[in-house]
Amino acid sequence: MTRLHPFTLLAIAAALPALAWILPAPAGGLAMAVVALALALTTGVFRTAVFTAAPFWLFLLLLHDVPTTVAIGLRITTMVSSFVWVVAALPPPRLVEAMVAAGWSASAAYVFAATLSAVPVLRARAGRIADAQRCRGLSPRGGPVQRLRALRALATPLILSALHEVDERALALETRRLVPGTRRTPLAPPSDHAVERVTRWALAAACAAALAWRLR
Amino acid sequence: MTRLALERVTFRYPATEAPALLDVSLEVTGGEVVALVGSIGAGASTLLLVAADLAPRVVGGRLEGRVAFDGEGVRGIVLPTPWTQLSGMAFTVWDEVAFGPANLGLARDEITRRVDRAIARLGIEGLVSREPTTLSGGELQRVIIAGILAMQPGLLLLDEPTAELDPIGARSLWELVRALAREGTAILVATSDLDALPAVADRVAWLDRGRLQAIGSADLLGSEALVAASLGPTVANVWHGARLPSPYPVSVAQALQRWEQR
Numbered sequence: 006m007t008r009l010h011p012f013t014l015l016a017i018a019a020a021l022p023a024l025a026w027i028l029p030a031p032a033g034g035l036a037m038a039v040v041a042l043a044l045a046l047t048t049g050v051f052r053t054a055v056f057t058a059a060p061f062w063l064f065l066l067l068l069h070d071v072p073t074t075v076a077i078g079l080r081i082t083t084m085v086s087s088f089v090w091v092v093a094a095l096p097p098p099r100l101v102e103a104m105v106a107a108g109w110s111a112s113a114a115y116v117f118a119a120t121l122s123a124v125p126v127l128r129a130r131a132g133r134i135a136d137a138q139r140c141r142g143l144s145p146r147g148g149p150v151q152r153l154r155a156l157r158a159l160a161t162p163l164i165l166s167a168l169h170e171v172d173e174r175a176l177a178l179e180t181r182r183l184v185p186g187t188r189r190t191p192l193a194p195p196s197d198h199a200v201e202r203v204t205r206w207a208l209a210a211a212c213a214a215a216l217a218w219r220l221r
Numbered sequence: 222m223t224r225l226a227l228e229r230v231t232f233r234y235p236a237t238e239a240p241a242l243l244d245v246s247l248e249v250t251g252g253e254v255v256a257l258v259g260s261i262g263a264g265a266s267t268l269l270l271v272a273a274d275l276a277p278r279v280v281g282g283r284l285e286g287r288v289a290f291d292g293e294g295v296r297g298i299v300l301p302t303p304w305t306q307l308s309g310m311a312f313t314v315w316d317e318v319a320f321g322p323a324n325l326g327l328a329r330d331e332i333t334r335r336v337d338r339a340i341a342r343l344g345i346e347g348l349v350s351r352e353p354t355t356l357s358g359g360e361l362q363r364v365i366i367a368g369i370l371a372m373q374p375g376l377l378l379l380d381e382p383t384a385e386l387d388p389i390g391a392r393s394l395w396e397l398v399r400a401l402a403r404e405g406t407a408i409l410v411a412t413s414d415l416d417a418l419p420a421v422a423d424r425v426a427w428l429d430r431g432r433l434q435a436i437g438s439a440d441l442l443g444s445e446a447l448v449a450a451s452l453g454p455t456v457a458n459v460w461h462g463a464r465l466p467s468p469y470p471v472s473v474a475q476a477l478q479r480w481e482q483r
Contacts, residue, residue, distance in 0.1 A: 098310045111324055115310065122309055170305050172280070176270070177306035179279050180298045181321035181368065190323045190332060192316060 006047055007094045011103040013201045017044075018091035020208040025083035027215040031072075034079030041086035048093040054086040061085070097122040099195055106194035111187040115178070127167065134162050224293060224376050224407035225249040225272055230286035232271055237282075241267040243431040244286075249376070249407045251293065254398060256422035257411040258442070258452050263428040265411035266301075269378045272409055273298040294375025294406075295325075301381040303361040306368075307353050314356070314364050315340070315349045321372040332371075339371040342397060358385035366394070370401075377401060379410040383417070395421045415454045418442060419471040427452065443469040 006014075025037035045054040061081045065074040097118035104114035138158050144151065225248065232242040242264045249255050257265040270276035273296050277284050290296060300306055311317035318339055322332040340346055343363045348356065353364060362385040369377065379398070383391035395417050402408055402423075412418070418425060419439040426436040427447060435441055443457045445467045453461070456476050457469035470476035 096312065098312050098316065101310050118310065126309075173300060173302060173305035174309075176275050176279060176298075177300060178308065179275060180273060180296070181308065181372070182295070182324035183308075183320075184324075187324050188326045190326055190329060192319055192323055192329070192332070 006044070010195050010197045010201045011095055011100040012107075012197070013205055014091055014095045015100075016205040016208045018087040020212055021087045022080070022084040023212045024215055025080045027212065027219055029219075030076035031079055034076060034083060037083040038079045038086065041083045041090065044090040045086045045093075048090055050089050050093045054082075054089040057089060058082040058085040092124050102191050102193055103195050103197075105189045106191040110185065111189035112183055112185050114189075115183055127163065130166065131159060131163050134166075135159055222251050222291070223248050223289075224251045224291050225409070226287075226289040227268075227272070228287040228289075230268075230271060230284065230288060232267060232276060232285075233283045234267075235281040240431050241282075242271065245428075245431075245433045246286075247426060247433065247436070249409050251375070251405045251407045252402050253423045254402045254408045254410065254421055255424045255426060256418050256439075257409065257426050257428055258413075258415065258418070258447070259411075259428035260450065260452070262430070264431040265428050266380050267431075268428065269298060269380050269409060269411055272296070272376070273378050290376060292375075295372050296376045296378065297321075297369035297372055297374030298378040299362075299366050299369055299380060299382055301384050303358060303365045303385060306365045307361070311353055313349060314345065314351050314353055317353045317364055318368045318371050321368050325372060335371045335373065336367075339367040342370060342400075343367040344393065359387060359390055362386055363390065363394075375405075375407065377406050377408045379408065379412070381412055382410065383412065383414045391417065415442060415452065416456075419454065419475075439471055440468065443467070443471040443475075445469075 021037045021041050025034045025041075027033070028037070042051060042054060045051045058078075058081060062074065062078045065078050065081075069077070100118045101111070101114045104117065105111055138155070143155055143158050146152075227245055227247045230242055230245045231240050233240050245264075245268065247255070247268075257268060259265050267276060270280060271284065271288060272290075274288070274290070275298065276282055308317060308320040311320055315336060319332050319336045322335050327335070340349060343366060345360070345363050345367060348360055348364065351360075353361065356364065362382070366379075366382065382398075383394055386394060391414060395414075398408055398410065398421055410422075419442065422439050424436060425439055425441045427434045427441065427450075429450070435444070435446070441447060442453050443460075444453075447453050448457050448461045448467070448469055451458075453469060454471050456473055457471055460469040460476060461467070470479050
């Protein structure tokens with residue numbers, strides 16, 4: 006699956022949530038959620054997908070009745086699982102190469118790919134900050150107040166350090182000529198087979214057809 | 222030939238009134254290594270950002286005066302924190318080094334030639350297949366420098382380039398700096414590796430609180446003023462500590478010669 010062209014992976018990740026919202030609930034949402042979770046399972050991020058989607062179910066249950074919670078919850082689960090899957094399955098460098106080969110400017114491709122790469126980077130940084138705070142005696146265990154305090158001690162340096170790094174990263178990218186309008190030479194553009202191109206169009210057509218059917 | 226010229230440059234960072242650089246004039250010619258020395262906050266890093274055309278264009282702030290670059294090649298800057306200089310878009314060290322040349326839109330053959338040469342010059346052939354995020358600080362520093370060299374800069378700006386390197390790595394880097402200068406590259410380097418400068422720098426510029434206090438040959442490092450400001454090499458400090466007369470020697474060879482002449 007990870008060998009598919011990046012645009013195909015993106016098309017799948019976009020089509021699943023789109024169909025989950027377009028098709029009638031709960032069957033449509035359930036079918037798409039099953040597919041998205043299965044994809045997450047194949048890339049080893051099933052637990053991440055489930056744990057990320059779980060809080061949404063809790064909030065929905067507080068706000069809505071059970072049928073509405075199930076209908077929206079399945080759709081959100083599909084969205085979350087699709088995103089988690091595509092982040093795991095699609096290395097940002099491959100996406101940049103594919104976008105550049107397709108004629109996108111390198112800086113536009115970078116912005117798009119950086120969105121995908123931000124999640125694992127921030128997670129790794131959060132882990133390091135949590136370790137550092139533990140060394141200073143902060144315990145993430147205990148009651149809600151203590152956990153909230155621990156969360157603040159984690160979030161503040163995480164956000165500040167990320168902002169600081171953005172500044173330095175911008176300088177580094179600028180000096181290496183990743184500037185607006187750059188026409189980058191693709192170093193290893195991923196191959197894009199006809200079957201994959203047809204698949205992408207088929208996914209788009211399926212979404213359009215489902216929408217037309219629902220609006221009928 | 223003058224590659225970079227700063228004329229009466231004053232620079233203020235955004236939302237600050239105190240200038241980080243004040244009325245600085247400096248020229249760097251092709252084939253010359255100019256070293257910037259100074260305490261923390263002296264303005265050396267800011268001067269490099271201005272020379273690289275990153276301040277104020279990217280970092281913001283206000284610039285007065287004139288900065289002229291002759292346009293020979295590109296301007297490449299190596300910042301002191303290698304982990305924030307990774308492109309984040311490379312599977313391997315080879316791809317990381319190729320990031321800049323690819324952004325220049327060069328043909329793939331030319332990119333390959335430049336990248337292989339830069340990798341060989343930094344002695345990182347053994348790392349080419351490694352994922353950049355798994356490298357140590359010193360390895361990463363050399364990869365970042367290779368990435369800049371592969372762009373063939375006419376003006377190379379180095380901010381504490383040996384900060385992450387071990388002594389052997391630092392010595393190799395300084396040899397590379399001299400080799401690049403021999404090939405015509407203009408090099409401006411901010412460093413606290415003062416012991417290395419007499420053998421590396423053609424000229425030394427002393428910055429203090431944003432002002433250019435003095436500029437001259439590497440012997441400037443042995444002046445009373447720089448040694449008093451803790452900006453002299455170890456041998457000068459020893460000479461000073463022994464209450465021997467100034468100007469102090471800046472290298473061991475110079476110290477031996479003076480000692481024998483006493």
